[in-house]
Amino acid sequence: MSQPLHIGLLLCHTFAPILKQTGGLNYSAIFQKEFLAVDSGVVLTNINAYKGELPNSVDQCDVWLINGSPSSVYDDIEWIHQLSHFIEQLHAAKKPAVGICFGHQLMAQVLGGSVERSKKGWGIGISRNTLVAKADYMRPMAETIDVMVFHQDQVVRVPEGSKVLAGNAFCPNHIIQYNDHMLSIQGHPEFNSQMVKGLLGAESFDNRPAIRAQGIANSVGKPNAKLLFQWIVNFYRQATTIEP
DSSP states (O other), X not given: OOOOEEEEEEOSOOXXXXXXXXXXXXXXXXXXXXXXXXXXXXXXXXXXXXXXXXXXXXXXXXXXXXXXXXXXXXXXXXXXXXXXXXXXXXXXXXXXEEEETHHHHXXXXXXXXXXXXXXXXXXXXXXXXXXXSOOTTOOSOOSEEEEEEEESEEEEEOOTTOEEEEEOSSOSOSEEEOSSSEEEXXXXXXXXXXXXXXXXXXXXXXXXXXXXXXXXXXXXSOOOHXXXXXXXXXXXXXXXXXXX
8 A cells, every 4th residue: 555645635615516416426525536546545634725724734734735716816805815825835845736727827826927817718628738848757658638627717927937748729838837846737637527517507607508518518528537646646746755
């Protein structure tokens, strides 16, 4: 069995109404399941950042994960400001952290990049991204990585000194590595087609039938979720002294 890797899941949303329609799993259980599929030593602790809860210390967990949210990172909301400050603390302490979707955008913004509502519109469904740079933790290696997405906002300027690892014409800055301990991904490796359909079933899309239909059509297929979770675990273990 692998040595334990304690991940602190900084929840920016739980998507509870959607998950109730798609099997009833809570959000942390989905992450736990996906991580355990690639590494039996992973343990998760949930922290409800969106409720204003934050860890007492950056050392409370070995590594950190910041998930998605319907909010925008530039919204003037207190919990977003508090989480931004905690990301600054993680960066200063060189604690390994990974951001997903909202977490990706917030990490980029905190570290000096820019996030905007994209003029290209919604990105929904399976996004195919070409690797433009490679790293040791990307094992097994691939030339492209497919991941489910659901977003309007994008990172339009990456922080100085960071490196874009993968992207496409619609979202050029899809995977960004900022340094040896911080990595972020625009896509949702934890999402499946059922969850995307559930999100598109919300009332807010009743007056956007074309977007709803296109999003559902784009969600057909199977993304490389397991591979991306493997890369994330490899990154965590490489960025810590905790070996498999």
